[in-house]
Amino acid sequence: MSSGNNNAGTGSFLSGILRNQIFIPIAALLILAVFNFIVDPSFFKITLGHNSNGDPVLSGQLISIIDYGSELAILAIGMTLVTAASRGQDISVGAVIAISGSVVLRVLCGTNSRPDELQAPIIVAFLISCLVAMAFGAFNGALVSIFKIQPMVATLILFTAGRSIAAWINNNELPVVNDETFTYFGSYIPGIPIPTPFFIAIACFIITWLALKFTNLGLYVQSVGINEKTSRLNGLNPALIKFVTYIILGLCVAVAGFIKVSRLSTINYSVVAKDIEMDAILAVALGGNSLSGGKFNISASILGAYVIQFLTTTLYKFQVQSDALPAYKAVVVIALVILSAPVVREKITAAFRKLRSSANAESQS
Secondary structure (H helix, E strand, O other): OHHHHHHHHHHHHHHHHHHOOOHHHHHHHHHHHHHHHHHOHHHHOOEEEEOOOOOEEEEOHHHHHHHHHHHHHHHHHHHHHHHHHHOOOOOOHHHHHHHHHHHHHHHHHOOOOOOOOOOOOHHHHHHHHHHHHHHHHHHHHHHHHOOOOOHHHHHHHHHHHHHHHHHHHOOOOOOOOOOHHHHHHHOOOOOOOOOHHHHHHHHHHHHHHHHHHHOOHHHHHHHHHHOHHHHHHOOOOHHHHHHHHHHHHHHHHHHHHHHHHHHHOOOOOOOOOOOHHHHHHHHHHHOOOOOOOOOOOHHHHHHHHHHHHHHHHHHHHOOOOHHHHHHHHHHHHHHHHHHHOHHHHHHHHHHHHHHHHHHHHHHHO
16 A cells, blocks of 8 residues: 555656646756766866956856856746747847847947947946837837737848848948957956856846746736736736837847847847847747746746757757757757647646556555
């Protein structure tokens, strides 16, 4: 009898793990970690060295993951809210990153594409880029919430035109910022060996967590995503809530764009943040969030973002061509969508229940 209870307890435990939203990104992370450990244990090697200025910096594949994955984690925060509320995704985030980054450089460089001194404080350039990105987010939000255009169709406008707008802002020139302090935001702060983008991502997560904890934003977003008509009957304004989520995503895009241009102190309009919208959407899906809206988990999306960067770094490590990366990620998207489908989860849960029942029957006999 005791063995039967143990089997039942084990089955319930496994079933509970499978139903937990965080299971998918953790499982994916473990699979990638084990694969890399078996194929090349040096993947996990971290070394302490010095940069060109003599400051201590950590380097290694894992450091690269938390460095470049932080941009994606910031985007995943906004994309999760947009997905949950509007039941669709914003595919223009890469183009708007180009726009916001171009604005930063325009403000810092002024009319001279290669000034000897900054033409404005860095904080001013950042705040202006935030306003611009939020304005474009509001544009997308208006198309979705007011004009009822499907999110991917609505954001296709900026996806198509955004990079041309970014180039127009700087008269098709490639501005270069020569101020060293500007590079700190995309690399390392002197004396701190951990990449600055990681700390920026932590700050964004904390701010979002506080906002969701001490306001009803999360509840409203989930309510609208689950059933828009019911939420309206309960006194909510679905259009306003969707609109707000797109503005929040615009703010996240501005932060990611600021980090992007800080890394190189310049911009390449056609290449910067290319295909990052796919990674952001994949991070949301990998976090166990339904791409059809409703309940969401910001922490799971952020973990999903780092897993996506883990996957990207692994593929680069094994010399997969950059042009082939989207194909590999597309396979992951298909697998995640299938696994997250209610019918598939129900069948997996039913299979575990059947195994548990069989185990109980055998133990009792």
